[in-house]
Amino acid sequence: MSKSYRVAILGATGAVGTELLELLEIRNFPIADLKLLASERSVGRSLRFKGENLPIEAVSDRAFENVDIVLASAGGSTSKAWAAIAVEKGAVVIDNSSAFRMNPEVPLVVPEVNPEAAANHQGIIANPNCTTILMAVAVWPLHKIKPVQRIVAATYQSASGAGARAMAEVKRQTSAILQGQPPVAEVLPYPLAFNLFPHNSPLNDLGYCEEEMKMVNETRKIFGTQQIRITATCIRVPVLRAHSEAINLEFETPFSAKEAREILNSSPGVKLVENWETNYFPMPIEATGKDEVLVGRIRQDISHACGLELWLCGDQIRKGAALNAVQIAELLVEKIYSNHQLKLMFQASH
Template structure:
């Protein structure tokens, strides 16, 4: 990659914007776990979270309120505080010369901003102008499976249904699911404040705003972002997204139609060696990936790969992945790692 697109060749000053949220805390843990080259780490959040103390590499760091001065002399900003916050601080970050990796949806469909899954389209990073978008969580998980299969036999159409955990709505939604589940067990009537309906022993169609085509925003993110990542702007894809009473990790049922029959054996051979993917299945025991298999782990698990009995050119499969980890924080850190100068 051209040197002008890389981060400086020295230990970096890194800021986490939205450090008090579930993804922000996971970013903190991953930077330590993966020994990212940091000289100074700055934790930023709103005034409500300022003063919180978090641990990093044996040191206690105090969360600071985000201001115009927060980004001075910063090399890299990992932003995970929502679209409005990313839009608010983007120009300031750019003016200070930092690279911003944004986990919000604010700039994902901007044609001048690369939308990257490192295992799928790392070359797109060479187009960045100081801002890189992290895809939606369900899109990342799906793209990891679609990309290697599509390289073997081109995809003609995709139908996907997602089963999205409370973690996708943030730390407060996870806390609420635990609280309301106990209330149900205690014989009380749960009343949700974070989500529009209680997830306790319940599920509902994804609560993002409905669009004019009667698809919700989350579903259209999957459609549009998958097309952009795969470089296939006309790829037919339809999605139905559902919130389910799972604390952490998303699941997806995927039907993939190819241009010609795709032998199941070949699909196994490809996915067995696909980066970021693991196979997990036991047909004899009817045992396939579950959220608990991937929680806190990097790979996404794929199983129950089978021929679609209604379409000779289609495969069905099931996948699970940790939404906070590979679906958000890990993908962002992996993008940052690709921007590090290569050691000679």
Template structure:
């Protein structure tokens, strides 16, 4: 239902008003899209994002329990000098990175990458934002990480971005490189917020920023976001199908 034009695709921190026009179904977005747009929306409101380049480092829990078990089993097999068995993924995931999430589509983008592109435009309510994505599965149990480069119409310094994001709902700025402070999956696992760090200007263009975004894909990327949508429906008295 995510890309059905009659169905809202909602991240409560980003487009809460979209729940008002539901017709009985509200879609929960893709996990990697959710955490990205939570961080991008306040920057878009401040300076209008023109282009997004995102590379993801996605945990195996995004595939499900069988993938979690496979990663654990492969690690044990490798430490015991055994050949790892791959059944969930096409290749070994332990100590490896797989540059394929879901099936390949036209133009050799994966379906996961297409989801990030289309869902970002729908959730942000702006089809003019150009998005390109490369999604990668990594040997982490919980927590998706994303390297995100944005180009904006208005200049934002790294300091501007830190101030804006520190005031944004659902966002924790964790950013002090001189003290080796930056978000990692081990920080995000079990937490509700989207963590943002490594905020710095892209010196190859006039109005560019680089961000490192990390979140628990099972919480904010799935269950928590669904609960927040339900809470929003109750608060707005929008439960039930409109007459």
């Protein structure tokens, strides 16, 4: 583990970019050199990393020279424009956009679920969508014991899913309403303060939005099965940076809440949060800043003999994006073999 790596963050100034920077520092990722790449308009700014001010550089072909790992989080079109160039220069790109996720040659990885898939990359590894990652971490440990047949999910998605500007907008709108002023919506299509609305991504012919189809298609790819039937209703709520999900699962045979609780209590990346006396269960303000997906209210579904209900919250920027990407980078540098828990998990998933 004395080896260290040359890393670049593409989209360093965004909500996920700054979180990537923080995580590389606090997880002590073995860095030989760190480049912060962004668009021209951020050049001149700098960001703190381990006590130093690192300058923002403009993205260019040459910026990817002598880079081992690129953590890309600047949106799909930026990833499409630069990923192939970075790979050609010899880097591995861990991409947080949706650009390559469903490409059959690109592994789509949640380290707690399918770490082995990362090994089969051809230069690009895709980081799944936030809602998908959170659901995958909670559902996979159960699916491994008894295959899930069907998932009915309803999400409660925070403003951060639409970026730092949406988080600022919901605060501005809230402040306006409290002062008796009308809320102004510029980043999101409708006011989110004291309101909520279906996720505003493009709708397909069946009426499902892109966000919902990500939960359907990405989960199947990560779990390595097309057999799971999934439906989702994705809703944006006036919460700042953690997503919540109500998840109804159907199995072929009954799955007791007790057994599910025991399994999830010892599953990587999951923290069980359940106090039935005080009605204390996962809440987005408590998931904020946490690495784990908080899971609770595990109940046997009274409407289905083989059903199970789960409730979860997870930090959208952290495990839903930046942390998962850094964990993939850690898999790449074989930190996996020095980390007992991850090693056990890796073996178990084969």
